[in-house]
Amino acid sequence: DIQMTQSPSSLSASVGDRVTIPCRASQPISNYLNWYQQKPGKAPKLLIYAASSLQSGVPSRFSGSGSGTDFTLTIASLQPEDFATYSCQQSYSTPFTFGPGTKVDI
């Protein structure tokens, strides 16, 4: 199975900050990488697919980059509604696997 790692597990930031969230795969996965946002008590929401494609309806302050084993989710200017947990997921091979998540808090 492909292992996905995310570090740090949490980070503190302020409104207006530029935030970068890394994700690493245990083997090359090309661009088969998706990003999700999850708030407490809610289902995950797809933000980015294919490493860098913005899901329809997602604000343009979110962007994704990377290929192979190293990926990054960037929030250009953090907004109050962005405080949440962000998880990466590889879709290169089954079983699809997720990173443990990075919690962004104040």
Place this chain on the structure above:
Amino acid sequence: QVQLVESGGGVVQPGGSLRLSCATSGFTFSSSGMHWLRQAPGKGLEWVSFIRFDGNNKYYTDSVKGRFTISRDNSNNTLFLHMNNLRAEDTALYYCAKDRDYYGSGFYWGQGTLVTVSS
């Protein structure tokens, strides 16, 4: 608008069985690959199973192989997960999800149904 509504969760003893359902609307179900995923309390997300649009291909994560069966009813736009021989480690919020577009292109998620395996 894609809608996915799970049901069928509850409390069950170890070794017991449950059948989860996912009622769908807002898209062409019979053309869509569908998944089940889960999240144990306070833990990360775990993919469980996939079924192709026509039901002809099914995949499972190793920990549920031989115990869980995914199925679908395209005439009623409904996805199922039959769970047998349940274990304490199967306790989780179970989500139904749709492929965003093609297989692997990301998931649209339902709100989940809670399964608790406890004596």
